Amino acid sequence: MQRVLLIGDGARENAFASALSYLRLYALSSFINPGIKKIVDSSGGKYYIGDINSQEFVKKVKDDVNPDFAIIGPEDPLFHGISDVFYQEGIPVIGASSKNSMIEKSKTWMRQLMWKYGIPGRLRFKAFSSIEDAAKFIMEYGGSVAVKPSEQVGGKGVKVVADLQAYLSQEKRLALSKSVDKIGELVSDKVKVIVEERVDGPEYTQHVLTDGQSYLPLPLAQDYKHAYQDGIGPETGGMGSISGPSSLLPFITEEEYEDTFDIVRQTAKAVERETGEKYKGFISGQMMLTDLWGPTVIEYYSRMGDPETSAIIPRIKNFGEVLIRAAEGHLNKVKPEVVETSSVVWVVSPLGYPLDRTIARGKRIFVDVKKIEDFGCQVFFGSTSLEGGQIITQGSRALELVALGDYNEAVKKLERCVSFVGSETRLIYRTDIGKSIDDMIEKAEIIRYSYKKRKSKGTLGISADWSPNGGMW
Ligand code: GLY
Numbered sequence: 001m002q003r004v005l006l007i008g009d010g011a012r013e014n015a016f017a018s019a020l021s022y023l024r025l026y027a028l029s030s031f032i033n034p035g036i037k038k039i040v041d042s043s044g045g046k047y048y049i050g051d052i053n054s055q056e057f058v059k060k061v062k063d064d065v066n067p068d069f070a071i072i073g074p075e076d077p078l079f080h081g082i083s084d085v086f087y088q089e090g091i092p093v094i095g096a097s098s099k100n101s102m103i104e105k106s107k108t109w110m111r112q113l114m115w116k117y118g119i120p121g122r123l124r125f126k127a128f129s130s131i132e133d134a135a136k137f138i139m140e141y142g143g144s145v146a147v148k149p150s151e152q153v154g155g156k157g158v159k160v161v162a163d164l165q166a167y168l169s170q171e172k173r174l175a176l177s178k179s180v181d182k183i184g185e186l187v188s189d190k191v192k193v194i195v196e197e198r199v200d201g202p203e204y205t206q207h208v209l210t211d212g213q214s215y216l217p218l219p220l221a222q223d224y225k226h227a228y229q230d231g232i233g234p235e236t237g238g239m240g241s242i243s244g245p246s247s248l249l250p251f252i253t254e255e256e257y258e259d260t261f262d263i264v265r266q267t268a269k270a271v272e273r274e275t276g277e278k279y280k281g282f283i284s285g286q287m288m289l290t291d292l293w294g295p296t297v298i299e300y301y302s303r304m305g306d307p308e309t310s311a312i313i314p315r316i317k318n319f320g321e322v323l324i325r326a327a328e329g330h331l332n333k334v335k336p337e338v339v340e341t342s343s344v345v346w347v348v349s350p351l352g353y354p355l356d357r358t359i360a361r362g363k364r365i366f367v368d369v370k371k372i373e374d375f376g377c378q379v380f381f382g383s384t385s386l387e388g389g390q391i392i393t394q395g396s397r398a399l400e401l402v403a404l405g406d407y408n409e410a411v412k413k414l415e416r417c418v419s420f421v422g423s424e425t426r427l428i429y430r431t432d433i434g435k436s437i438d439d440m441i442e443k444a445e446i447i448r449y450s451y452k453k454r455k456s457k458g459t460l461g462i463s464a465d466w467s468p469n470g471g472m473w
Pocket of ligand 1: 223237238304305306
């Protein structure tokens with residue numbers, strides 16, 4: 001039986017584990033994820049606890065396990081060169097090399113790359129090493145912009161400046177300076193801010209798996225980023241997701257899917273040319289359908305998104321085999337068996353997430369997995385640790401419930417299943433996820449109309465602020 005070492009501790013990794021449960025599974029996490037632990041135990045593997053970002057520690061675990069291949073879920077170990085540990089020793093691994101993970105780590109690097117290689121779906125931007133200069137620029141520019149830390153900080157710190165009239169008032173200027181200061185705090189001593197032109201439209205994620213030769217686009221998913229019902233509240237890592245039917249979403253056409261796949265593939269090839277290293281693993285475009293370009297890149301992940309993964313993996317019957325083939329370098333030998341049926345994911349978080357993780361940490365939660373499965377859902381554990389037989393929250397998203405079916409049917413299942421999750425603290429989840437699909441279709445139609453007009457006139461990507469200066473205003 002093949003031995004696989006899985007690195008990471010969230011719901012995404014629990015979903016990977018479920019797809020690989022027929023192999024001997026070894027796991028390395030910073031705490032004991034109850035869902036992964038169950039699979040490790042039943043497969044006859046072993047669970048290791050430690051620093052998943054330490055090359056030294058991972059080397060020790062690797063030597064102990066002697067895996068046939070490894071899979072790395074989160075971005076941080078990629079940024080810390082954990083996949084390089086395996087590449088250096090010729091052990092197959094699914095995970096971008098540290099150099100290639102720059103596509104996620106630095107938004108400035110990513111935007112520069114897209115302009116350098118003329119990849120469609122690129123936004124104009126300006127990068128600043130000083131907060132003051134960024135604030136000065138956006139005050140003088142006066143248009144709608146999105147302000148982001150250049151370095152990946154888990155989706156935090158994005159600030160959209162859209163209300164131009166009010167923005168020009170003194171008070172708004174002050175508020176804006178403060179928001180920029182706050183972003184500066186997130187990136188601490190390496191303050192670098194990126195200011196991008198603002199676009200609007202439905203968002204979706206296109207995950208592509210590559211072994212360095214072939215590129216496999218997975219079914220699209222949509223992530224719901226805001227903490228509270230109907231998309232209000234602070235941004236989170238994602239409070240739920242949807243996928244399907246088939247490889248599309250109801251508001252994305254086959255042509256847009258193909259265009260998006262082409263953008264992501266072109267980007268992976270451009271990364272390879274820049275770094276001189278084959279891109280192996282996942283590269284995922286966090287996209288928006290805009291009138292400027294149609295499919296437009298908001299950011300890239302060098303991994304699968306979470307909670308998008310929980311919506312996708314249960315829809316691919318042979319995902320374990322897909323991963324094995326990718327690791328072996330024979331991705332072209334497998335065809336993913338995607339079920340037509342859609343899926344909906346609801347994330348359950350403890351009160352306090354995402355704004356005050358100290359409140360969200362250390363709380364017991366109670367999950368009746370059998371009942372959840374009896375009512376047609378699956379559960380993937382996230383930021384929870386198994387301690388003395390209890391499931392204890394670790395301060396972030398605790399678990400993800402998945403249901404398959406058409407969107408109405410999946411939502412109905414989730415409404416039942418979520419009642420089998422309890423806690424000594426209040427639990428936060430969004431019951432709107434999987435609903436209002438028609439509104440998204442309508443919004444996409446409006447955008448698609450002007451995007452098609454631009455396409456026919458040959459004006460894709462051109463805006464009133466156009467400057468031929470390499471994407472910089
Ligand atoms: N769903 C957002 C992320 O994976 O970063």
